[in-house]
Amino acid sequence: MNPLIAQIAAHSPGLRDWLALTSVIFSIGLYGLLTRRNAVGILMAVELMLNSAAMNFVIFNRFCLPARMDGSVMAIFVIAVAAAEVVVGMAIFVALYRYRGTVDVNQMNTMQDPVISIEGPGDFNREVMKNINKQYKSRHDH
Amino acid sequence: MLMLPEIIVVVTAMAVLVADLFLTERLRMGVTWLSLAGLAVAAGAVFATPMNGSMFGGQFVVDAVGWWFKLFFVISGFFTVLLSMDLLHGRTTCRMRGIGSPGEYYTVLLFTISGMMYLVSARDMVLLYVSLELATIPLFALAAWRREDIRSGEAGLKYVIVGALASAFILYGLGLIYGLTGQISLDAARVLKGSPAFWFAAAMLTAGIGFKLTLVPFHLWAADVFEGAPMPITAYLSVASKGTGLAFMFQLFFRMMGGWVHDWALMIALFAAVTMTLGNCVAIVQHNIKRFMAFSAISHAGVFIMGFLGPHDYGVPAMLFYLLAYIASTLALFAGIVWYSNETGRETIRDYRGLSRTNPLMALAMMLALFSLAGIPPLSGFVGKFFLFSVAAGAGFHWLVGIAAVNSTIALYNYLRIVREMYIEPVHEDGPAAPASWSLSITTAVLTTALVLLGIIPFFYNAINGSTIAWLSAVLPH
Amino acid sequence: MTTEIDIQHLGFAMRHAWLVPAFPLVSFVLVALFIRPLSQRFSAVVATLAVFSSWVVACAIACEYYRLCPPGGEHPVLVPWAFEWLRYQPGFTVNVGVIVDPISVLLMLVVTTVSTLVHIYSSGYMKGDPGYGRFFAYLNLFTFSMLGLVAAPNIVQMYVFWELVGVSSFLLIGFYYQKPSAVSASKKAFIVTRFADLGFLIGVLTLGYFAFNLFGATAPAVSARTAAHCTMPLQPMDFLYLTSPEFLAKFGALAAGSTGITLLTVAMVLVFMGAAGKSAMFPLHIWLPDAMEGPTPVSALIHAATMVVAGVYLVARMFPAFAVSGAALLVVAYVGAFTSLFAAVIGTTQDDIKRVLAFSTLSQLGYMMLALGVATMDSPLGYTASMFHLFTHACFKALLFLGAGSVIHAVHSNEIWDMGGLRKKMPITHITFLIATLAISGFWPLSGFFSKDEILASALANGHTFIFGLALFVAGLTAFYMFRIYLVTFWGDFRTDKAHHAHEAPPLMWIPLVILAVLSVVAGYVPMGKFVSIGVEHAEHHGINFAIAIPATIAALLGTGTALLLYTGSGSRADAIARSLGGVHTLIKQKFYIDEVYLFITHRLIFNLVSRPIAWFDRAVVDGSMNASAWATRASGYLFSWMQTGQVQSYSAWFACGAMLVLLVLWAALI
């Protein structure tokens, strides 16, 4: 037997390797959710996350109790839930696009907490106000 | 027949959907009657079901706590329908475009109620997860229901993105628990020893709970979604969705991680302290009443979870009772807010000025509701808070009780802002012209009476207390 | 000798003691909802009749109580009527009921009497006001809350009505809601007292927690002693239990940490914080002068005679607990003494007649607290004296306020320098005001003399010489500032046209004045020691103790003399010229001299050196710290609302960070 093949076979993926893979995919999805600017893109990232979470169930099913089908059934349900989520999300985005002309999440900030002057004593207040105004402006610069 | 209430709600939803197809525009009100009747019958069915029992080989279980939760969900659904009907059928002075489709609206609403009811009966992760999503995903649609209002759409967008994130986190956590126990059942996890994966899963699940229950820092979606959603949905979110969060927390913390609740008391106490403080502080600076109510709901979430700290035979009935008091007070308040927004289309706190002169009864009801939320004796909110505070004190969290007491002062100041507008400021020159419709009047009258009676008649608390003690002695390790 | 009382077979009034608060409550609902829209006039009649009925029942209860427990004997606490309100768990129930003992009977009588008179007075005073009916509804609400507070047999009911009293006071101070100053004053009153109530609440929770924990061990003994006097079983939150020696002995032994302070002291100081808020003790007094923005009858009822004594009542009610924790009692004594001095000094410089009276109220409340503070269970003379002073003070201070209201009604101004010479225009107001002034200054044979005397005696008897001296000085100051406003208002020339055209108030307004004047004269002859007592030894203060009466009278005379010297000379030019016929030069010189002295003493010395720093301290530090905490809360609101950027991705980032944070907490806590 070729020692290389033996070596490779000895590195046959165990439970932890599989779980590390799903962790990586989940993290990538999380990164996408936090950075994508297009709402549809964010939803795609969410799909990655749900997909990797569902895969966790299948992995555990395979490694921990192969005799039953609970994990696989859960994965099927997750796929269905993901479908429902996408349906509602897409409907909302399409409706929003119709009236806003964009689905860029950075511009979805008509609702936020207003920044108002704090009536307070002395210089401290003025400093606070200056900072807040600066930040307010930066919030609206895109 | 244990599942009867759920079946009635689902059948009502289907019937509403079908009826909507066949009813003419003139008879369209029929769907409202159908929904109301269905929910009333479902409430009766909840009363008829026994407080313990299981079906489908233990897949679907009814116990005392679940029984009360189901009753609360049906009640809040019933009043949400009453709050929605004027808006949906266009019987408002201020014509709102972009809200309609009453048949679909009620159907979706009823589906979410059935989802909540399944949630409290779930005994395995699959039903837990699926019913949680049934109670959540359609709400994204309801928040975005007014498709021509850009704020409504934006609310839907924010809700769907944060909701999907929370859903993924919950799923990840459940997956790890499944791997650790090797079983899909919730009860199996109670014997788990601590391990990094378990703690990681617990953190993920806590984040998911935090999303539903609006705990800080998972609360940020709430203000924007509350502001953008149609007014009755805002009311529904602040009571039923909060109840779902609490039920979900019950399921996870008592059933799944029952052996750990005491060890995590410090974390829960920290959450309670931060959540109520932040909610109350930020509420001070709000002008829009929907945003204000969002932060009010957030701070109440902090009060609710204080019930997890103490000995559970005090904590659980206290939480359930406070949930009931909170539902009555919040919905009574929202009846006034819905009425005002229906009549004038305005929704800032300043707009309520002088309401006590133009509509003294509505102002009185709103004042009572606000005082109850603020915890002024002898209204029900005070009694509920009193119980929860003493639970926390009994568990030795005196600092938390101190923080909670400071917070109730800030909260009182917040709620008094609205009372002051209504009672002390000069009358709004362009206030609502028409009195409240009969549906809103009934809602206000019933709920205001309830919030007063709950506080002064000990019967309700005794009933909750008496029925949950047996459940607790069975479910909790001692 | 223990009085045998059959709690199940009492007379009608005792069995139906709930009628006392019930009348105003029913009337409030009727007036607010139904009568007010129909007839303003009728609202006043119904409201007044309701309070009068309460007075009748209160009188009947008093008669029956003292028939069962004759004066001079032992005065047990009765709870003749109660029902179960909150059952927290078996053995921990909170009842609603009526407590009947000497101090609650006294307070019920005071509240219903003053309230009835104020109702009558208001029906004249408020005539023509658009909020006439609303005013009476609020007055009834207040009377109900106050009676409920007085009747509370447990601390939870007390707290509930405590808050209700706060709410109704808030409504009444802000009655003229068109006036921004009234609105801000009502807000201030509410926030400050609410802040104080926070301490009270924490104190109640602390007490309740330990009361419940120690209940099993100590309750049976207490219960055996008191069961015959109560209709319901003893509960942990009942005053009977909280003030029982058995409980206090156990609780007083618990130390708070390693500080050497007992938990009892901590709890009692917290409770006193609530009392200090309601009774406007330094530094929580800042709301009371501003509260004068409310209608004058309200000031007479709430901010002079009834609500502000709730704090004194609370301390008296919990007196055994305070007495066991000596430190807490000392806090009470010194806070009371300091407040009485502080307020009296400020009172000498105010020009608004109601503000002077407000500061005078503060000062007298400080007196009552001081009297409680110097009492002990063995030598409870101060306790009796405090209740005695509460009683007499209610009479003459209500009279002063109502008289001031009558003057303000006539002159349409609060400034004393806008008045003058009113003695000819308003003879009845003048005479009654004079009686009240003499009474508060402590002149024999009026009521203030006796009660003040007893307070001074109690301070001296228990060895608090410093407090005695201070109280004596305050007595002099009291006479000074009271005569100052009396002289400026009623003597001298008419300073304005309005004063010139003033005329006597209508009968509806002066009849209560006359009744109160009669009460102010005779109230001092009530042998209070026989009626109100605590502890084993009976506090008796027979006759007049000349060792105390003489210095007190001298102090009062000195104060009065200074006022006469300063305010008649410069005020009435005509008299001065009449006297100057002998030598104009010396007269001018002397007048110049008096003016200088006056200016120097009041404006330079007192104002600059004492009052102004105190006022500054008041505004900048005490008031300022309240404002600063409010500001800090708001600022933190803005700070936290900064998280609400409207950007969903930053929300998601917070969400994920939160999950990581939870993980860290779990790891840190459990590994």
Place this chain on the structure above:
Amino acid sequence: MIASAIYTVLFYAIAAGTILLALAVVNTRKLLRAAVALMGALSTTAGLYAMLDAQFLAGVQVLVYVGGIVVLIVFAIMLTRSGELLEDNPTLKRKLVGAVISIGFLVSSVGAVWGSPFAIASAGKAPANDALMIGKALLDYGPGGFVVPFEVISLLLLAAMLGGIVIARKTPPTGQPFTSGGDLPGEAEVYHPLSQRDDETGGRAS
């Protein structure tokens, strides 16, 4: 042995492919390309399912996910015209925040998984006919069956569909976007946060 080696190589190859495709999903500036990458990532996941002896699930994954959901996403891209545009790049700050959080998640989750004892079954092979097993489990109303969630998920899909239809339905064009609150930019009552005075302290009582 050879089979095992092939299995190993296959695993790492597919895993690497999935990770690359996932990275493409979140980083491509053209959304349509991202959608194609997503389709690829989900397909490779199906391959991974097959390697986990869940052949039926792999089929479901391809049919529902790749065939259904991704197509829906592509529709949405078309309807929102996102496909024609180059998506704006996220700001550096946002990228940094995202990277820090996701790497934090990655490190802690891998660490948690590594340090935990999972109940690995030593023996036992997946049943050959997993489709039958799953079908039975879904319709089994005894203990361990999933008939209740199966019914509940149908309600969820129906509700989502209804909601989606109502929201995405076109209403007759009536002109301007509108809102009810009167507190949006462009409305009569302008709600510019900096011009809004605080109602507590501004204007009236001081």
